[in-house]
Amino acid sequence: MEMQGCLQDSTLLNFVNDDGNLMAFPQKYNLGPKQKVDDDAPLCPNTQKRISDSFWSRELEDGAEDHLGSPRFCCGSHSKDKRRRIITVVQRQAANVRERKRMFSLNEAFDELRRKVPTFAYEKRLSRIETLRLAIVYISFMTDLLEHT
């Protein structure tokens, strides 16, 4: 793969500096604004939940609060034998919040991994896939180093 080869050719060769120490990962690659939970998103005045242009949110904005506590089918036709899971607007919003938290913790883990993987200070922030691939190469490199010393 091209990315793999690129990493091996350039970045991997510079994992270790002249002193034999790992290069420090630049601090500028901390979480950017987009990686944090968007606290600027509008809140529903009644539930204080974030709203966006989604099916459920549109219902909220249209004043359909009577659905908040009442179970319903998620979408479209439910005439099929396989019943969809019944979910309320409140449950859907709670699931969205949990998912945001889950993705936030996932990104925290990626950020921690970015700090562990050495790279050039002037390189732009590693993407998630780049971080994973570089970590794989880095681990292989360190493993070889241990086995041959």
Next chain:
DNA sequence: TAGGCCATCTGGTCCT
């Protein structure tokens, strides 16, 4: 402007 990356929403599936 196209493509890459990411945040978020959403529904399905699995697990407790």
Next chain:
DNA sequence: AGGACCAGATGGCCTA
């Protein structure tokens, strides 16, 4: 039943 996890869809932002 409900939460965790996952993958697809969508839209915004940024860069070449």
